Every structure is written in C-alpha cells, then in structure tokens.
Amino acid sequence: xxxxxxxxDQVKVAEGNPLTVKCTYSVSGNPYLFWxxxxxxxxxxxxxxxxxxxxxxxxxYGFEAEFNKSQTSFHLKKPSxxxxxxxxxFCAVRGLNTGFQKLVFGTGTRLLVSP
Amino acid sequence: xxxxxxxxxxxxxxxxxKKSLKCEQHMGHRAMYWYKQKAKKPPELMFxxxxxxxxxxxxxxxxxxPECPNSSLLNLHLHALQPEDSALYLCASSQVTAEKLFxxxxxxxxxx
Numbered sequence: 001x002x003x004x005x006x007x008x009d010q011v012k013v014a015e016g017n018p019l020t021v022k023c024t025y026s027v028s029g030n031p032y033l034f035w036x037x038x039x040x041x042x043x044x045x046x047x048x049x050x051x052x053x054x055x056x057x058x059x060x061y062g063f064e065a066e067f068n069k070s071q072t073s074f075h076l077k078k079p080s081x082x083x084x085x086x087x088x089x090f091c092a093v094r095g096l097n098t099g100f101q102k103l104v105f106g107t108g109t110r111l112l113v114s115p
Numbered sequence: 116x117x118x119x120x121x122x123x124x125x126x127x128x129x130x131x132x133k134k135s136l137k138c139e140q141h142m143g144h145r146a147m148y149w150y151k152q153k154a155k156k157p158p159e160l161m162f163x164x165x166x167x168x169x170x171x172x173x174x175x176x177x178x179x180x181p182e183c184p185n186s187s188l189l190n191l192h193l194h195a196l197q198p199e200d201s202a203l204y205l206c207a208s209s210q211v212t213a214e215k216l217f218x219x220x221x222x223x224x225x226x227x
Contacts (some may be wrong), residue, residue: 003146013166019219032214043119043205043218044158051214090157101213102171 002027002093010087012017014114021076021109024093032094033074034103035065038086038088047089050074081113091094117142120205121219129227130196133221136222138189138206147189148207148216149181158205164189196226 001093004025013019025031032051036044048059055067065076089109095102119140127176128134145169146165150158165173178200180192189206202222207216 006158036218037217039190041220043121043207045218046215049214080119099171101148101163101165101209101211102160102173103213103216105160108155108157 002031002095002104004033004091004093004104004106006089006091006109008109009107010112012112012114016080019081019085019111019113021089021111022092022105023074023076025072025093027092027093028096031067031074032100033065033067034075034094034107035059035063035076036090036092037087038090042100044090047076066088070100077095081111082094083113083115086111086113102112117215117217119179119206119208119219121204123222124220125223125225126224127227128193128196130198132196133192133194135193136191136204136206136224138191138219140182140185140217141188142184142217144159144192144210144217145186146209146213147183148206148209149191150190150207152203152216152221154202159166161193183218186203192226196224198225199225201226 033063035047038044050067058064091106092103149161152158162181182190200202203221205221206219209216
C-alpha cells in the first residue's frame with residue numbers, strides 16, 4: 001500500500017531562517033507526491049506536487065520540495081521562513097491504479113515560525 | 116472562482132437526527148470528494164464521485180449517505196450518527212486526474 005511518513009510532529013524555526021519539513025514515502029511503482037498546508041479552522045491548500053521530471057519542485061508561497069529516490073524522501077523547504085507560514089503541513093501520496101483518486105496523508109507536521 | 120463552498124460551517128446534532136452537509140464548486144471539476152478529519156489527525160477519504168458517479172467508497176458506514184445531484188453539487192446525508200462521528204468534514208474537488216485538490220473550509224460536526 002502507498003504510504004508517507006512525517007517523522008516530526010512539530011518544527012520550530014525563527015523568521016528569516018530556512019525551514020525543512022520532512023517526508024518519506026513507501027510506494028509501489030512511481031510515486032505521485034504532494035504537499036498540502038492547513039491553516040487553523042480551514043481546509044487544506046495545495047502547495048506542490050511531484051509526478052515526474054525535475055527532482056526540485058517549486059510550488060506556492062515560495063515553497064519547494066526535493067524528491068530523492070535513493071532516500072525515498074520528499075522534503076518541503078523554504079529559504080526564508082515567515083511568521084505567516086505557521087500552519088499544519090501534510091505530505092500525501094496518491095493511490096494506485098483504480099484508486100488513483102485517493103490521497104493518503106501523512107500524520108502532519110506543525111510548523112511554528114517565531115518572530 | 117477557485118472556491119469550494121461548504122455549508123453549514125458548524126452543525127450540532129443528536130443521535131436520532133437527520134441532517135445534510137452541502138458542498139458546491141464552480142470550477143468545472145468532475146471529481147468531488149468527502150474527507151473526514153478528527154482533531155490533530157490527517158484527513159481520511161470517505162467517498163469520491165467522478166462524473167457524478169460514486170467511484171470510491173472507503174467502507175463508510177451506511178449512516179453516511181453521499182449524493183451528487185449534478186457536477187457542481189455534493190451532499191452528505193447524515194442519519195443516526197454516533198458521538199465518535201464528531202469531526203471536521205471536508206469537501207474537495209478536482210479534475211478527474213486528481214493532481215490538485217481544492218478543499219472547502221469544512222463543516223465542524225458535533226454529535227451529542
């Protein structure tokens with residue numbers, strides 16, 4: 001079965017510093033990977049996706065993610081964090097075959113950016 | 116318009132009540148989804164509709180009954196729920212390729 005793991009419940013960084021939110025995956029076949037962000041009392045917002053191509057994927061709000069096949073990782077990064085980036089971040093993987101419309105989410109990582 | 120609108124935002128119901136959650140989108144998406152999210156947990160897929168037909172049912176109890184009356188609307192009918200069904204219910208839509216989902220803000224449901 002397709003799955004993703006987010007090893008950190010919480011990540012704290014100071015504003016202006018680079019941030020990394022970690023995600024590792026376990027899939028059959030080629031992975032379709034995603035990052036979504038959830039602000040308090042809101043639904044999820046799409047940040048970026050990896051389907052094929054360049055290992056460095058650029059997304060919304062200055063975020064990017066690096067796909068690493070040998071380490072089965074898909075870490076989310078941003079060069080300079082903002083206080084407004086504080087939110088809950090979910091890594092997700094798409095299901096296989098007839099279940100391709102099913103997104104399986106990781107447990108989430110809460111990002112706290114201090115002023 | 117890139118918005119998915121869910122109503123109501125909050126709902127409190129008793130275990131014998133019947134209620135419905137509504138979801139609407141006008142992005143021309145032909146795939147629509149219901150997800151359930153418990154506090155401090157990731158969203159879990161419940162149902163997927165493609166071209167107004169139910170394509171995925173994640174073994175959801177029959178007290179949850181989805182309906183897709185047209186390509187813009189998605190309903191979730193609730194009947195005889197249990198307190199453990201209290202959660203945030205999220206609707207989403209996408210192209211049928213499901214490469215980017217647009218989520219609504221959700222309905223916070225409390226079952227007493």
